[in-house]
Amino acid sequence: MSSPVLATKLFIPPLPPKVLKRPRLMERMNEGLHRKVTLVSAAAGFGKTTLISEWVAETELPVAWVSLDEEHNDPSRFLVYLISAVQKLAPDTCTGVLHSLMSPQPPPADTAVTVVINELSQLSLRFVLVLDDYHVLNALPVDRVLTFLVENLPPRLHLVIASREDPPLPLPRLRAKGQLAEIRAAELRFLPGEAVELFTTLMGLRISENGMKALSARTEGWIAGLQLAAISLQGSQDPDQFVRAFTGSNRYILDYLVEEVLLQQSEEIQEFLLQTSILDRLCGPLCDAVYGNANIKGRDTLLYLERSNLFIVPLDDQRLWFRYHHLFAEFLQQRLLNKAGSISLEEKGIVKTLHVRASEWFEQNNYDLEAFQHAAAAMDIDRAAGLIEGKGMPLHLRGAVYPVLNWLESLSGKILKNRPVLNIMHASALLYVGKTGGVEEKLRMAEEVLRQEEQSERNRDLIGHIATIRASLALSRHDSEGIFLQTRRALEYLHQENIPVRTATTWLLGYAYHLSQDYDKALEHYNQAVLVSEKIGHFIVTISCYLGIGEIQELKGRLRKAKGTYVKILDIAGEYPMPVAAEAYMGLARISYEWNDLSAAEEYATAGTELAQQLENTDRPVACDVFWARLMCAKGDSTAALSLLREARETAREKGFSRILPEIVQARIELLVREKQISRAATLFDEALADEGLATEAHLLLCSTRLLLAQRQFSQALEKVNHYCSVMEKSFLSKEELQGALLLSAALYASGKPEEAQDLFNHLLIHCEAEGFIRSFVDQGQPADALLSKAIAQGITPQYAEKVLLAFHEVWQTDGAVDSVTEESMKTLDQLSPRELEVLALVARGLSNTEISEKLFISLSTVKGHNRQIFEKLQVNRRTEAVAKARELGLLYTE
């Protein structure tokens, strides 16, 4: 599904047939092994790659090699290649992380690199990793990955980096710690003796001592210059004449020498070199397609060039793929452009034509990314657009989202304006990397053009795709109506064979049903989309569907099934899953919590939170905080839980995550009630009520009942939850319904109807036994213990009830051993009326009696009456004492 790893980029360049032995530098390379990193840093043409491959041929250590290029500016791809190179030595290492890096939604590189380092550290193998051409990388994320790798380098790994410029590593620090070996231009230059050896021994040239001196001086030992000079001299009758002309010229050495070398080749070979210089890698058939001269066979020419030392590097053992030496290629390209520019307008198009031919060849041979890159280089917009679109599955869903986005963003508005496909792909790629801004604008541009065109089959399909993207936008706003509207339109317009987009649309439709609580319809669509997406390998859709399915199963109280679904998601997502898998972990955490397995819950929640934090612009990290608050509370740290919930609320408000606010409010109220801070809980509840929109939620109904029960207003509590009586007839209970029913039984019990309470409670026990609910019963507190004991005595699910009761005692023993202050505050709280509590709160805020009377619209004498009551109940004589006592008892709400 993702772009494949090209073996040619992992191939260790073999030594050229005639190579100068450089023992002094071999020595330096060997010494470098005592340090962490060897840096070979020098300008183009200083023989960096040759030096390292010479050393690789000599060293006994196994070597992994990556020839970097622009593709590796994407940190995931960088790591993919790094791992693939190492796997040539140790096939079993990092397989999990490699798998997930190649998934459509790879884990963040920062996470993945940690895993890679850990796994590499476990290898017993001592080996070398070479990163060649590091200078082609100019992306900060990759630099960060490299820095992290170097700073945490596995002990048995030695890193060799070759670059035209110093890599952005903390080099001074590495030097100071003696961890860096360096070989730079000064060492790489050919010494005069080496130059002589190259010319005479290796190339068999006869050249005078003075001529040699002049050459060395002119090139300053620059290897590319010396080699070009030697190649030029091969055909020369009078080498010294050549040297004189060369040293006399002020021209840039390479300009001069490349021209000399080219002129010695036949015209056809010259033309071959120029025209194929646009290729990053070459093979016979590709050259034939690009150059297209029947007299010249691509493969033979490549082999000839290699034999002739013409700056060509083989990329595999079979000598199928080659590349030009970078410096040489750059000069050839420059000449090609100038030639095209100087001759005629028709020929100006030649560079474009060459790229198009290359693109066609790569496409036919299924190298989609390279096909796209050449189309982009040709500025053949329509071709590139078609390649991005792919055969249904767009290129950006196949591991090339950044090249695609970068290209699209480089295009001018004028080009984009008339090309609906590009705008649609742009919108889709933006959504894919989680950016919703600008998406609608692109869709509008596409639509404007489509509206003016005739309604072909193709245009109808595009209109359908636009609707699908709009449905995704609606999804990010949790707007179910919007999703219904757009998916309906999409399914009507999308081509029957556009299966990837159709299946994504089916999932979106399922999600809309899910949002509007039509769970059966939601499941139906989810299951349908799972079937298709699994078959075509559209994993994002598969995983999204399973998440929806799991959530519905959980909601219906089918904990065991839900667990199975979440586990399946993690299986599909691989060992190092993509961020959306956070939800699967959190689901497992919630289920473990319900089963009172707090350590498992904590483990899952840790993994889930880590992933959720990588999701941008969603309320998921906040949802994790809410879960952690419950978990902390269960573990007895309610202070931390409360402050976490306060933070969660701030974040949710700040970022406008209003959907999650009721859940936060509910968690806070439950926690405060549990902590017996009833007045605080009541204030919080009033605030939430005043906040329009929250009051209607089922959450708040549960909160108010709980609060009324805590305030011992049993009949009112009973009234609130009475409609939950209907749960007796239901085939399944949602989490909220179960909680409501449990509250109802508590209310019945407290209002002197213990038998009714027990009946309901027993019903719930029978209902919940199969799925093993524990915490829902336990977290309610009293009178669950009494009801459980009674159920056991009555023989209702005795084993299960026993288990729950055991958990109840464990939980409530620790913080249920009510301390004296809380006990006293409970009593006092019972005695103080709500009005008195209200007056007390105002007293605490320093209001005078008159002010209080004005604020509460009551007479001054009534206020004084309340005060007397308060003083009496708190057994104090003064306002200040009352406030102090109330604080001590936790009756005052202080934020």
Place this chain on the structure above:
Amino acid sequence: MDRSNYIIRVRGHLDEQWSGWFQGMRISLEDDGTTVLSGYLEDQAALFGVLKKIRDLGLPLLSID
């Protein structure tokens, strides 16, 4: 306000034909065997583009003003 005039000096005489590679900077050959690239560059990104090209061609860079 990044747009500024830059003068870049490299060693060796560079052919006129290279001018298209340096963001339209003028190429002038000096008597001392150096080449001076001069002209306005739009911003820092353009400057680094030019410097990268100089690096990739292995041109010995002498000075930037």
